[in-house]
Amino acid sequence: MRLWHNPASPFARKVRVVARELHLTQALEEISVLVSPVNPNQTLAKVNPLVKIPTLQTDDGVVLYDSSVICEYLEHTYGQHHLIPNGAQRWQTLRLQSLCDGVLDAAVLCRYELAVRPEAYRWDAWVEGQFFKINNGLTVLNQSVSDFGESFQLGHISVACVLGYLDFRFADHAWREKQPALAKWYETIKGRDSLTSTLPS
Ligand SMILES: N[C@@H](CCC(=O)N[C@@H](CS)C(=O)NCC(=O)O)C(=O)O
Structure with a gap:
């Protein structure tokens, strides 16, 4: 399998963490590419019309996007329901992923x-509107920590990628001050190999 990614991308990191949790690193060729909404990567455009990362090409030659579809594919093909549980827990897990993807969409925007x-075209109210979503999402995550339990599945991987991205790109946002339960939980998981080996850079 081939995965187009960039070490700074939180969505690609989610897939890379899933691949490591499923012990798939040997089976996955990670191709680092530069992407930009104003300068579409022409190589990537040949396989993904949206020109976004992550993009996965399976061993059968099928191209998959976006990150949630790729994670579902990897778990379905190589996992054993550990990362996306069955039953009622499944919907909690997928909703947690959606919440995190929404926070990341706002943060990446x-x-x-x-x-x-360009600085002359920036719109403060628009940035504030995105941060409203980020902060709302973090508050819900903070309230949800008591339901996280001991496991480390796709929802938790998504939360870790949100927090890692905020620390990486918005270090002065100081989210820990308002979300102490989330900060405490993050301390307990951030040393996992799958996370330390994919820290954004
Ligand atoms: N919903 C997508 C979002 C992916 C995304 O926004 N990726 C960013 C990098 S973090 C990207 O490729 N940006 C390039 C662009 O917007 O043209 C997913 O979950 O994979």
């Missing part, structure tokens, strides 16, 4: 606004 858009 802020990053583009602040790092890519």
Whole structure:
């Protein structure tokens, strides 16, 4: 399998953590590419019309996107329901992933606004609107920590990727001050090999 990614991408990190939790690193060729909404990567455009990472090509030649579909594919093909449980827990897990993906969408849009858009065109109210979503999402995550339990499945992987990305790109946001339960939980899991080996850079 081939995975187009970038070490800075939180969505690609989610897939890379899943691959490590499923012991798939030998089976996965990770191809680092640069992506930008204003300068579409022409190589990636040949396989993914949205020109986004992560993008996966399976051993059968099928190209999959986005991160949630790729994670589901890896778990379905190589996992044993540990990362996406069956039954009622499944929907909690997938909803947690969706919440985290939404927070990451807002955070990545802020990053583009602040790092890519020329300063003269920046719109503070728009950034504030995205941070409203980020902060709301973090508050719900903080309230949900008591349900996380001991396991480390796709929902928890998604939460770790959110927190890692905020520390990486928005270190001055100081989310820990308002979300102490989330901060405590993060301390207990952030040393896992799958997370330390994929820290954003
Ligand atoms: N919903 C997508 C989001 C992926 C995404 O936004 N990736 C960013 C990098 S973190 C990207 O490829 N941006 C390039 C662009 O927007 O053109 C997923 O879950 O995979």
